[in-house]
Amino acid sequence: DAExxxxxxxxxxxxxxxxxxxxxxxxxxNNMFWYRQDLGHGLRLIHYSxxxxxxxKGEVSDGYSVSRSNTEDLPLTLESAASSxxxxxxxxxxEGTESYEQYFGPGTRLTVT
Amino acid sequence: xxxxxxxxxxxxxxxxAPVELKCNYSYSGSPELFWYVQYSRQRLQLLLRHISxxxxxxxxxxLNKGETSFHLKKPFAQEEDxxxxxxxxxxxxxxxxxxxxxTRLTIIP
Numbered sequence: 646d647a648e649x650x651x652x653x654x655x656x657x658x659x660x661x662x663x664x665x666x667x668x669x670x671x672x673x674x675n676n677m678f679w680y681r682q683d684l685g686h687g688l689r690l691i692h693y694s695x696x697x698x699x700x701x702k703g704e705v706s707d708g709y710s711v712s713r714s715n716t717e718d719l720p721l722t723l724e725s726a727a728s729s730x731x732x733x734x735x736x737x738x739x740e741g742t743e744s745y746e747q748y749f750g751p752g753t754r755l756t757v758t
Numbered sequence: 759x760x761x762x763x764x765x766x767x768x769x770x771x772x773x774x775a776p777v778e779l780k781c782n783y784s785y786s787g788s789p790e791l792f793w794y795v796q797y798s799r800q801r802l803q804l805l806l807r808h809i810s811x812x813x814x815x816x817x818x819x820x821l822n823k824g825e826t827s828f829h830l831k832k833p834f835a836q837e838e839d840x841x842x843x844x845x846x847x848x849x850x851x852x853x854x855x856x857x858x859x860x861t862r863l864t865i866i867p
Contacts, residue, residue, distance in 0.1 A: 676853050685767075687844060687859035688802075695853070703854070735802065745790060745848055747855060749802040 648672075651736050651750040658757055664723040666753050668736030674748075675741030677719040679703075679711065681732040682752070688735065694719055695741060726757045760785040762845050762858035770864045771835045779830040779861050781819075781845030789847040791821055791828040792855070796842040805830075805843070815839070840865045 649670040658664050668677065675696050680688040690703030692711040700711050708730060710722045723730055733754050737747040761784045771777050783789060791808040806814045808821045808828065819830045828845060845858040 678854070680857075685859060687764075688855075688857040690854060690856075693854060737802075739853055741853060745792070745807065745853065745855075746804050751801055 649736060649738055649748055649750045651734075651753050654751065654753055656753060656755045658726050658755070660726060660728060660757055662726050664726050664755065666721045666723075666734055666736075666755070668719045668721065668750060669717055670736075670738040670748075670750075671717065672738060672740075672748070673716055674738035675716070676739040676747075677713070678737045678739075678747065679709070679719065679721045680735045680737065681705065681730075682735060683732050691721065691734075692719075723755075726755075728757050731755060731757045760789070760847060760849070760856050762847055762856055764843075764845055764858035764861050766861045767859070768862050768864070770866055772866045773837055774834050777830075777832040777835045777839065777863065779843050779845075779863065781828045781830065781858060783826050783828065783845075783847050785826075785847060785849065787849045789849050791819070792846045792848075793817070793819055793828075793830050794844045794846055794857075796844070797838075798841070802844070835865045837865045837867055839863060 652667045678693040679691040689705045694700050694713040735752050736750040739747045763782045793805040795805040796802045817832045844860045846855045
């Protein structure tokens with residue numbers, strides 16, 4: 646069955662380290678998104694992509710980067726992890742045919758110490 | 759800029775009682791509104807969207823453009839409705855979603 650997966654599911658890292666969170670979908674969706682979920686803030690968009698080689702900044706993109714080299718993957722990189730980036734990160738994808746429904750991964754809980 | 763407001767962080771309702779989760783939005787264009795739900799230990803998933811006008815799991819939501827609201831309602835709460843609910847919007851032609859801060863609904867047996 647087609648799905649969207651994230652890895653790792655849990656990660657503890659130290660301040661200043663580079664961290665990459667993986668997102669992989671097998672629906673062949675054009676659109677992929679990264680959100681962070683924080684108490685009191687809901688889900689906030691970090692970066693998104695409408696297709697291969699396309700990436701765009703979201704609402705809270707500072708300190709994060711993404712790349713889209715194929716349809717299936719959109720890895721999220723924290724260049725130099727900060728304690729403020731401790732959060733739960735969700736990846737999502739959508740068809741891109743104006744269906745608008747986004748399908749979410751299980752989330753990655755990241756702790757920066 | 760578009761914004762979604764969910765004024766209630768927590769909402770407790772007795773089983774069998776009516777449920778209303780509030781959502782207000784600000785957007786200058788023509789938005790499409792959604793409700794997403796996250797049950798315990800499950801992924802965030804679409805509950806319903808305005809344009810489909812469906813009733814899912816007994817929930818309905820009416821878009822009130824005058825009051826810029828999209829409140830989620832259910833006449834009789836069930837224990838399995840306990841979850842985190844997010845209201846979200848996008849504009850037609852733009853695939854991005856803007857989420858509210860969420861409301862945690864607890865159904866009291």
